[in-house]
Amino acid sequence: MERTMSARERLIQATSHLVELQGYHATGLNQIIKEGGAPKGSLYYYFPNGKEELVAESVAIHGQAVTEQIRKALANTTDPAEAIYAIITYVASKFEHSDFIKAGSIASVALETAHISERLRKVCGEIYMAWRSAYESMLIEHGMMSDKATRIATLITASIEGAVVLCRTYRSSEPMLFIAEELKQLIEQARKQV
């Protein structure tokens, strides 16, 4: 039996969805309350500091959930190149089936807020670092030199976020599938050189 979500959880889920769809500035508190089906008072009760606080919390929770998914997908893999390929093609398929909304990206809020909110910039930075670390650790475990693993993990993180922009703009998952293929080959090549 599924547990009923609390008003706080519903507000966070609605924020996550709306911010990923339309960005930080376009998302208003009234829209979040409506989408979350939560009483207005609950927003001010749980998030007395308003939108910045609510978005920071929603980005952190959403980012942590994605980190866990990445870690789980990479755990016990025997083939790093295939594991990365599987993750990116999964993102492509999820994205395609949600009308190019749900890729787990935080790029929109990161871009819009880096110059106006230290709090949001830091939350986004920590999440990107956690995603990169998950890829990096897996590559190091499979014998890659630390510097090389850091660079490839950065390329994976950056190119997925960038491919989200291209896929959304083209309304096609093709860019995500292209980068999946190239990153797979890059990791295979890098491992041959170890």
Place this chain on the structure above:
Amino acid sequence: MERTMSARERLIQATSHLVELQGYHATGLNQIIKEGGAPKGSLYYYFPNGKEELVAESVAIHGQAVTEQIRKALANTTDPAEAIYAIITYVASKFEHSDFIKAGSIASVALETAHISERLRKVCGEIYMAWRSAYESMLIEHGMMSDKATRIATLITASIEGAVVLCRTYRSSEPMLFIAEELKQLIEQARKQV
């Protein structure tokens, strides 16, 4: 002697700057008028359809200028891997010296508007396609198979846009430099396999 910019050009330049810095929704028409130092009437005279029209024109002009820069940097190169490396490290340096604002990215407006404006989605899509084509043509000219060139050109375009997000979030050009290095090696490897 530098030609004085017209009110129309000043409005477009101000829009380009503000949209790259803070995104589409956060940028208001009054702010554009103020930043551009243009009379209010000129905005409605040149762009009677308002913000969407002005941003579409500004993104198109800015995107075309970046396409020209890419083409120029790639023309007559003898080493495709080095040429791509030089472009990306140039972006990193320009970005760093502008307090992580000016990378020539259109990611913010692309992400914020893909679901609300067909006009802006299409303009952004055309620009990304032009950038990709510039990389792709150069790789094909240097003997790469067309499919492979398309995938690598997509990876270059996506990873630069994604690295803009990471650099802005970390306030560091390190992610851009990391992807420059990895893409250089990837192109060198791919050319050996031709």
